[in-house]
Amino acid sequence: MSNTPDQPPPSLVKIPPTESATRRSFFAITAAVVAGSIAVLTPIGVGLAAFLTPLFRKSKSPEVRIALLDQVPDDGMPRYFPVVADREDAWTRYPAQRVGAVYLIRLAGEEKPTAFTAKCPHAGCFIGYTPGAKVFQCPCHTSAFNLDGSRVNGDAEVAPRGMDALPVSIRQAKTGDGNTIAEVWVEFIDFQTGHKEKIPTA
Amino acid sequence: MTKLFQSLGDWFDDRAGVRKLIHESLYEPIPGGARWRYVWGSTLVMAFVTQLVTGIFLWMAYSPSTQTAWESVFYIQYEMNGGWLLRGIHHFMAQAMVVLLAIHFLQVVWDGAYRAPRELNFILGLILMLIVLGLALTGYLLPWDQKGYWATSVGTNLASQAPVVGPDVKKLAVGGSEYGHQTLTRFFALHAGVLPGALMAFLVLHIALFRRHGLHARKPDHKLDSMFWPDQVLKDSIAALAVLTVVLGLTIYFRGAELTAPADPANPYDAARPEWYFLFLFQFLKWFPGELEVWGAFIIPGLIMAVLFVMPWIGRTRTGHLINIALLCLLLGGAAALTAQAIHEDYFAAWNSKEDILKADDPVLAARYEASERFLNAKTEAHREAERVIELAESPQRIPPTGALSMMYDDPLLQGPKLFAQNCASCHNFVDPSKPAEEQPHAIVNAKPTAPNLFGVGSEAWALGILNPEKIASAHYFGYEGSPFVDGEMATYVTDTFGADISDEQKAKAKEAFAKIAEALEAEAALPTGPKLNEERKNRIAEGRALMTGGLSEMLDSGMSCTDCHKFHDTGDLGSAPDLTGYMSREWLLAFVRNPAGERFYGDNNDRMPAFGPHDNPQLNQLDDKSLGLIVDWLRGDWVRVSEPVEAE
Incomplete structure (x- = not known):
């Protein structure tokens, strides 16, 4: 079967065209392209469908109990609380995980505290707060926010918007001795970073 | 024998044509002879091969999921034979590759080697560069440690700002709206499959075109032409060895690549920075506030890339070529300046x-x-x-x-200080009083405490402090601001015991007695760091107990023992002072922090300490049971000790 030196390699062998070849070759070409494309594209399509799964998953923002109202005195000072909720990651369910953090601030005389998520609206770092300080500070790109969540330097700040406030509700819970105790609940919405508007990621 | 090899070779060549292939690849003429300046492309190939080899071996030990990624890298780094070396070579060779790429690229532009007919190959080279940068970016996340996690999450958040498709691209890259298992599987598939595959394909094209056009000789003058083999191969090999030496040197110097703490989505890493060769981009972004960021992250870098891609056409004239060189110097100078600025800002303090x-x-x-x-x-x-x-x-x-x-x-040593700082430090200190606070990196200092210093609670030294007239009146114990106890019965009792009218002999006796009581109290706490019990100590503890439950009253002028106010095991009553049974033991402290105003503790005499866990339903408490346990264990020094060997009993 081996080629002898005087034989040209297969790719250079010329087959003389025949009369019926033109008509037949049109069908042959179409069929070859269609069949070949289906054979190649099917696995790609199936793979892509699986790959695109995340675009079709919708997640719900959990309502989370953050603290007792007593833990947030109305002195206008931000207090840091971890957000503990069940978290699902693909096949793993983590019960009661720290999924983020919020700052609760209650101004004098206010019933309900304001809640700011600690996630920086710029690039998602955790905004820090030193007790007693007058501003929140993000460690990554040095964004700074006033205690009402607005940007210290306005539009000259790296962050495109102020800190994201979350919906807060006060719920009454029963204690063992029959009394009620006020709790702070927050809808923990995750917002897209880097935009002027607050757009939920889910 | 030779004949056998000869005929085997013939048989093989007859069917595969390998001899021609080998000949073609080795006997490439080099105009002007082999030179050192031609080695850069080859060193890049060698670096890539190193990455392939080390990468495949790392792959054999790596497991991409959020519970196994850090863990498997830990195993590679600390337990496998030479694992640190393997990972270190992979890590530092990746950095070497970026440097070599820059040199190779610079040389091509400088020499005008992108001119016709080599434009297409220049573009292939740029694509290869982008793939290498993609490999660097995806690889940084794989150990799933704090550094990689937070640096990469900043990167993907930036990607989500790309106009229109940004959010969806981010979701696809991350595999959802949050980082998790799917982020690792996807990044790993990119890092170990898609990108290296693409790199190989483009590398084959790059080298094929390079061979087609031949080497771009700088000045094919005085010297004779020579062949790639063996002259240039020798120089290339020596250069490759030099690169490897540098990489090995760095690996050994830094003892391999760093592995920081496991990624914790709830605990941000304030020092999240990209790898040094991306630092200039990081710094560049700081110039673009708010929505202008799109310019810093996409538009300007995109324009720069576009200019790089058309360089061969700009460089068709001599002026154009000079413009290219100037542009490149500007870019590199700018990147260097930005990098320096980023480092300067970070290490300013x-x-x-x-x-x-x-x-x-x-x-x-x-x-x-x-x-x-x-x-x-x-x-x-x-x-x-x-x-x-x-x-x-x-x-x-x-x-x-x-x-x-x-x-x-679950580790008290790591979580205790954080929980203490959050929940206790607004009143309490945690400072060793025997040393200046500046010398204690782990001290938690409250300049104006409104409660006792909790350093060493339950220890003999701590108990001795309460029984010392100067110490009990100090801010470390009951002398803090606004304390109701500084003039209370306990402080008065201790002060009077060592009062001015007491004889020295009596004072010495009291001191001896209090020392035994301190030992007895430490025995109640049963701290894991407590001293070893021997016969002598056991006797002293027994004596201390006897003193507490009545012995003292016969010895002191006040005529009172501990159990006249405190309960201690079966002696004394609850109600007027904290129970000393199991004083500062885990159970005692837990119950105390849950509700210090309970009958067993301070009752109505409780100062300002809140009840952290008075309810049976943990949901209603300020601190959950686990956090309470972690704080108490940390205060008592009760954590797993590995580095300090525990003496056998």
């Missing part, structure tokens, strides 16, 4: 003294100092955390199936 900054009274400098201080502190803290986690992982208890992060969350 390390290179400047705080006094000088405060003296300057410049808010910009002060803010920079503060930011840098935070960066440095975060780095130190991350190192400490990483050391502890690795210590635990190496200990006989190993990593639990829930992963290293859960092990971190």
Whole structure:
């Protein structure tokens, strides 16, 4: 079967065209392209469908109990609380995980505290707060926010918007001795970073 | 024998035509002879091959999921034979590759080697560069440690700002709206499959075109032409060896690549920075506030890339070529300046003294100092955390199936100080009073405490402090601001025992008695760090107990023992002072923190300490049971000890 030196390699062998070849070759070409494309594209399509799964998953923002109202005195000072909720990651369910953090601030005389998520609206770092300080500070790109969540330097700040406030509700819970105790609940919405508007990621 | 090889070779060549192939690849003429300046492309190939080889071996040990990624890298780094070396070579060779790429690219532009007919190959080279940068980016996340996690999450958040498709691209890259298993599987598939595959394909094209056009000789003059083999191959090999030497040197010098603490989505890493060769981009972004960021992150870098791609056409004239060179110098100079600026900002606090900054009274400098201080502190803290986690992982208890992060969350040594700072430090101190606070990196200092210092609670030294007239009146015990106890019965009792009218002989006797009581109290606490019990100590403890329950009253002028106010086991009553039974034991402290105003503790005499867990339903408490346990265990020094060997009983 081996080629002898005087034989040209297969790719250079010329087959003389025949009369019926033109008509037949049109069908042959179409069929070859269609069949070949289906054979190649099917696995790609199936793979892509699986790959695109995340675009079709919708997640719900959990309502989370953050603290007792007593833990947030109305002195206008931000207090840091971890957000503990069940978290699902693909096949793993983590019960009661720290999924983020919020700052609760209650101004004098206010019933309900304001809640700011600690996630920086710029690039998602955790905004820090030193007790007693007058501003929140993000460690990554040095964004700074006033205690009402607005940007210290306005539009000259790296962050495109102020800190994201979350919906807060006060719920009454029963204690063992029959009394009620006020709790702070927050809808923990995750917002897209880097935009002027607050757009939920889910 | 030779004949056999000869005929085998013939048979093989007859069917595969290998001899021609080998001949073609080795006997490429080099105009002007082999030169050192031609080695850069070859060193890049060698670097890539090194990455392939080390990468495949790393792959054999790596497991991409959030409970196994850090853990498997830990195993590679600390337990496998030479694993640190393998990972270190992979890590530093990746950096070498970026440097070599820059040199190769610079040389091509400088020499005008992109001119016709080599434009297409120049473009292939740029594509290869982008693939290599993609490999660097995806590889940084795979160890799933704090550094990689937070740096990459900043990167993917930036990607989500790309116009229109940004959010969806991010979702696809991350595999959902949050980082998790699917982020690792996807990044790993990109890093170990898609990108290296693409790199190989483009590399084959790049080399094929290179061979087609031949080497772009700088000045094919005085010297004779020579062949690629063996002259240039020798030079290439020596260069490759030099690169490897540098990489090995770096690996050994830094003892391999760093592995910081496991990624914790709830605990940000304030020192998140990209790898040094991306630092200029990081710094560049700071110039673009708010929505202008799109310019810094996409438009300007995109334009720069576009200019790079059309360089061969710009460089068709001599002026154009000079423009290209100027442009490149500008870009590299800019990147270098930005990198220097980023490093300078981060290490500002390390290179400047705080006094000088405060003296300057410049808010910009002060803010920079503060930011840098935070960066440095975060780095130190991350190192400490990483050391502890690795210590635990190496200990006989190993990593639990829930992963290293859960092990971190369960460790009193790591969590205790954080919980204490959050919940206790607004009133209490945690400082060793026998040393200056500046010498204690782990001290938690409250300049104006409104409660006792809790350093060493339950220890003999701590108990002795209460029984010492100077110490009990100090801020470390009952002398804090607004304390109702500083003039209380306990303080008065101790002060009177050593009062001015007491004879020295009597004082010495009381001191001896109090020392035994302190030992008896420490025995109640049963601290894991307590001294070993021997016969002598047991006797002293028994004597101390006898003194507490009546012995003291016969000895002291006041005629009172501990149990006249306190309950101690079966002697004395509850109600007027804290129960000393099991004083500062885990159970005692837990119950105390839950409700210090309980009958067993201070009752109505409780100062301002809140009840942290009075309810049976943990949901209603300020602190959950686990956090309470972690704080108490940390205060009592009750954590897994590995580095300090525990003496056998």
